[in-house]
Amino acid sequence: MTVTTTHQPATDLGYLLHKHPDRVQQFSQSFGTATVLYPEATPERCTAALLLEVDPVRLARSRGRKSPDFSLGQYVNDRSYAASSLLGVAMADVFSTARAGRCASRQELADSAIPLEIALPVLPCRGGEDVARRLFEPLGWLVEVETIALDDGFPEWGDSRYLRLRLSGLTRLSDALSQLHVLLPVLDESKHYWQGPDEVDKLLRSGEGWLATHPEATLITRRYLGRGGGLARAALARLAELGDDVEEALEPKAEEEALQPEERRVPLNTARHDAVLAALLELGAGSVIDLGCGPGQFLDRLVRTPAFTRVSGCDVSTRSLQLAARRLRLERMSERQAERVTLFQGALTYEDARFAGYDAAVLMEVVEHVDPPRLAALERVVFSAARPAAVVVTTPNAEYNVRYEGLTGMRHPDHRFEWTRAEFAGWAETVCDAHGYTVVLRGIGEDDPEVGSPTQMAIFTRGETSDD
Numbered sequence: 001m002t003v004t005t006t007h008q009p010a011t012d013l014g015y016l017l018h019k020h021p022d023r024v025q026q027f028s029q030s031f032g033t034a035t036v037l038y039p040e041a042t043p044e045r046c047t048a049a050l051l052l053e054v055d056p057v058r059l060a061r062s063r064g065r066k067s068p069d070f071s072l073g074q075y076v077n078d079r080s081y082a083a084s085s086l087l088g089v090a091m092a093d094v095f096s097t098a099r100a101g102r103c104a105s106r107q108e109l110a111d112s113a114i115p116l117e118i119a120l121p122v123l124p125c126r127g128g129e130d131v132a133r134r135l136f137e138p139l140g141w142l143v144e145v146e147t148i149a150l151d152d153g154f155p156e157w158g159d160s161r162y163l164r165l166r167l168s169g170l171t172r173l174s175d176a177l178s179q180l181h182v183l184l185p186v187l188d189e190s191k192h193y194w195q196g197p198d199e200v201d202k203l204l205r206s207g208e209g210w211l212a213t214h215p216e217a218t219l220i221t222r223r224y225l226g227r228g229g230g231l232a233r234a235a236l237a238r239l240a241e242l243g244d245d246v247e248e249a250l251e252p253k254a255e256e257e258a259l260q261p262e263e264r265r266v267p268l269n270t271a272r273h274d275a276v277l278a279a280l281l282e283l284g285a286g287s288v289i290d291l292g293c294g295p296g297q298f299l300d301r302l303v304r305t306p307a308f309t310r311v312s313g314c315d316v317s318t319r320s321l322q323l324a325a326r327r328l329r330l331e332r333m334s335e336r337q338a339e340r341v342t343l344f345q346g347a348l349t350y351e352d353a354r355f356a357g358y359d360a361a362v363l364m365e366v367v368e369h370v371d372p373p374r375l376a377a378l379e380r381v382v383f384s385a386a387r388p389a390a391v392v393v394t395t396p397n398a399e400y401n402v403r404y405e406g407l408t409g410m411r412h413p414d415h416r417f418e419w420t421r422a423e424f425a426g427w428a429e430t431v432c433d434a435h436g437y438t439v440v441l442r443g444i445g446e447d448d449p450e451v452g453s454p455t456q457m458a459i460f461t462r463g464e465t466s467d468d
Helices: 010-017 056-061 085-094 128-139 173-188 199-206 217-225 230-241 253-258 268-283 297-303 318-328 335-339 372-386 398-403 421-435
Strands: 002-005 025-029 032-041 046-054 114-124 142-149 159-171 287-291 310-315 341-345 360-364 390-396 437-444 455-462
Touching: 002 010, 010 032, 010 046, 010 173, 025 085, 032 085, 046 085, 085 173, 114 173, 128 142, 128 159, 128 173, 128 217, 159 173, 173 199, 173 217, 199 217, 268 297, 268 360, 268 390, 268 437, 268 455, 287 297, 297 310, 297 318, 310 318, 318 341, 335 341, 360 372, 372 421, 390 398, 421 437, 421 455
Parallel strands: 287 310, 287 360, 310 341, 360 390
Antiparallel strands: 002 046, 002 114, 025 032, 032 046, 114 159, 142 159, 390 455, 437 455
16 A cells, blocks of 8 residues: 655654655554555655565464364465555554644644545455445545556456555545545455454544445444444444434344334434534524534434524534534525524633524534533633523433443444433533523433433523423
């Protein structure tokens, strides 16, 4: 695999990858040796190459009997000749600091989108060119694909399942490496190492910031974790928890399809949006601000509801706001429609005059992403400074986590905490006492008699009493 940039000075790529352009470095893997070298390194253009030499015998001997392909296929395969999940593993190890987005000497550059070109000369891809485009184009890559013939000397044999893939685009290096780490085994639809119980967490960490909004998130998840296993169902369920356009697969797909339409499980994300929308309509809100709006899925529901005459979305991520604008098709709105919608960047722990003046504010799956010491600042900004007539808050119910197969920690690696029902109720009462609100608590999703609903919702109203 080669990674090229024309950002100047291009040799800064060495700082980002933490590998000096003047050196050839080797890194031992359990299945072979990874080498990093720079075929070209000038101020105008710099290319880093990762070469993985797989030792089939070492690969076979590093496996247990419960590992996949315990057969002659361990010794006779394409691993030495084509990019696969093994390249993804080596890349994650060799470029671990770059993938985390850390660069002490060039942190501003590590945080910036730069021109990148990534080339994979031989890549197995089940589904061919169409699947490759479906996976990479939604991420903003310009995709060039060439299908490799089975044998140039015998064109009648047709094409192989291997591709030459070249990606070019403007993105952060850390994002590009994380995407490849996930999508290399997805393209091949195979992993060549044992999957542990933390695979779901690893997928969500690597997919943070892009997997949730990817139109092929279900395909990616099922291929990455295995179509028939519970890990894929657990991952899809947790993605649905995050407010993403992903089917909630708590039940096997075949079983779900066998049900009558009225019997099928409503995705939790849909149920959450329905519940918050219903609460806003019940409150009679005319103007609504979605604080921490992300890529704008709920904003789209708000904009399509005529009762809301003024709709705003705020997020700390400019990338999320770009996706929200694309989802809402702001550039295609009439002038009158566009006047009704506002998107802006802001941090919820700092007072901002733009937060004020709304009938209702929504904090949907936001508070759990705030460090506990900063939570008081968010409360002050929303309930004291902005002070809308109503605030609707949703957050995971930690008690329900036991119902998610394969969940080894919190539902998302970026969650700073997850509250039980009692903890959420205690926090809500504290907010009411401090800022003059009253609150109603409700559950969202299927109500489990032992652990409650997967999502909990608080509806705060200013200076009024409410009954559920």
